[in-house]
Amino acid sequence: MSETTLEQLCRLYTDLTDSDIRILEETAKTLPMYAELSDSYMFIDCMMKSSGQAVVVAEALPRTPEAAYKESVVGKIVFETFEPGVHYSHRTGKKSIRHRAITQEGKMVEQSVVPIRNDQHEVIGTLIMEAEIAGSFHKVNERPNISFGSKALGNLLADTFDDYPIVTDLLREIFLVTDAELRLVYANPAGVRFIHEMNEAEDIQNQSILTLLPFLAQILDHQEEVFISEVSVASKTLEVKKVKMHSKTNELKGILFIIQDLTELRTKEKELLMKSVVIKEIHHRVKNNLQTVASLLRLQMRKGFPAESKSHFEDTLNRIFSISSVYEMILANEHADEDDVDLIKLTRKIGSTIVLNDLNQKVDLIIEPNGNKILTSSRKAVSIALIVNELIQNSLKHAFPGELSGRIHVDFFSRKKFAELHIHDNGVGMAGAAYSLGLEIVHNLVVNDLAGEFSYKNVESGTYAAIAFPLSPEVVIHYEKTDSDR
Incomplete structure (x- = not known):
């Protein structure tokens, strides 16, 4: 078929x-x-x-x-x-x-x-x-002419001037109408000002539109009945719409030009583009600086240090990597002016790297978004990246002693006006949350940066950490799926 x-x-x-x-x-x-x-x-x-x-x-x-x-x-x-x-x-x-x-x-x-x-x-x-539209309408009261050629405009648009109120005088757009011989027969106030700005001619009514505004020749070269084009003239950016006006016998009565000055809009767009480029360059520099710091730490580790300091160096390197991952994801965005970070992709990147780098353990990392896609600002993403890093590191260090294998689950939930991040393992568990710099970092980031809550849940085996933080303009959930309580 x-x-x-x-x-x-x-x-x-x-x-x-x-x-x-x-x-x-x-x-x-x-x-x-x-x-x-x-x-x-x-x-x-x-x-x-x-x-x-x-x-x-x-x-x-x-x-x-x-x-x-x-x-x-x-x-x-x-x-x-x-x-x-x-x-x-x-x-x-x-x-x-x-x-x-x-x-x-x-x-x-x-x-x-x-x-x-x-x-x-x-x-x-x-x-x-x-x-x-039919050619005969009931007559309405005549409206005063504010700019020249109003009657001519009425004659071109309809069979009688009274059929249409002349509202173009109130618009910011430039309205120009010519007759069949391209003589200017109507211009609204914005059009009159525009022509005097572009041409020093005193008397413009009934003058050739191409003499007054030569750049319209390139618009008239296009034979379409309705044509729209953007042109640059004398440091201005203009959107020009051309409409050929015909009688009922298909005879050309004139041409309507609607011109909108886009100069200010295009200037602002360039400024935004420049701002986006600058922001992207800043992100590049932050990422590169973090990589430089990490390189210096690795160099120091190769030069030798006390054995008891090794874990501290590795923790610091992982924290630097977590922050750097945020900026890598921002730079990977298609739109340079967007600094939104996909929290689930960020967690996959950080968690997978940490687990793969720990060659002494056989641990599976399972990340479950539960139907949620969570976007955060770069500021919030840095805090969450450090939290994910610390909690996964804790599980790797303490949950699987020796060569014990196991699983680490990272789950994302959405409950009403809160996003939740749960990290739990099936390891040996812990008797109590002992003080450590990592847990202090997590607590401070959750409370102070995310305005959320951090706690450990009682489970039969392993360790279960739960973080809840409110949704806001900086934390948005898409494809939200409400999950039942565990």
Whole structure:
């Protein structure tokens, strides 16, 4: 069975499942009937997986002598600027009824949009009904002209000026409208200021738009009815939207330009990028400095030291490695400006290295996330890394004397507003929690850095350490799964 056009477009542009596509295909079969019944244009749009725009995957047109669409728009991109109702319904799952929109061919239509849902009530597409706006409307009170060319704008957008209130005067975007000969016939206040800033001409009304703003020539070179491009002019970054305006006989009436100054936005983006680069460089330096300290300690160990000092050097090296692991994971993030650390991946990295380095023991390390993914800030991650290091080291040192084999379990739980980390072994256990520098480090980090609680649980065999700390903007659980008490 060959794929339909709808199926091909969905597989090419979207992440929809096979069952989602089947639902859309069944809906598409009804479009011709509704188009004839309502004398309207019917479409199905789906969100694209990468661009954030929508794509038309199906259409049905009524049999009318004058069509608003001269060509099929299946496969065309739907920009939010011109059809906001479509994107609104995709985002919110709500209907958008009788809103104005601009078609792919630059014509004004009245549009109603209804979301299409799958069996899980997820929005997988939108059903759109469009009717071309009629030429006669009831007359409304005339509104005062604030900027030049308001009547010309009304004539270009509709058959009578009174059909549309001139709201562009209130917008920050630059609105410019030309006639068919590219003479400037309308500019809102932002547009007037922009032209005077870019051109010293005093009289701009009815002047050639290319004389006033030569950079628009590259936009006009594109023959599409609706075209959007970002251009750089005189140290400014501009987003320019071009819409060709046609009469009902498909005669070109003029061109609408909507220009947005993105200079400040792009400048801030560059500043953020630079900040991200600087932060990443700092992380690199911290990691490298920690590795240098570790190298110096190893050098000292090779040069010789008292036998009773060996364990202290090894403990210090493991603590340095634990902190360094945090920065390695931050630097491995795809986005340089993110310093979130996956706590479970960090624990795997630290625990596995400690166990593998202890060649004298046969101990299995079992890490169980229990369906949770816990992200922490770098600051919290350093504390948790040291805690994990100390507790696993304690088990390796004291739970399995001689060559006794065993298991160390590390479990993560989520209970209401708390994250919990449990580390327990099946070793010989301990009569009581004797004082040690490692346990003091753990206690101080849990209480002071994590605002949590640290305790040992009574178990029949082995040792069971439990840590609980509250969730916060710096500690977030994803894919949360509530676990029953042990």
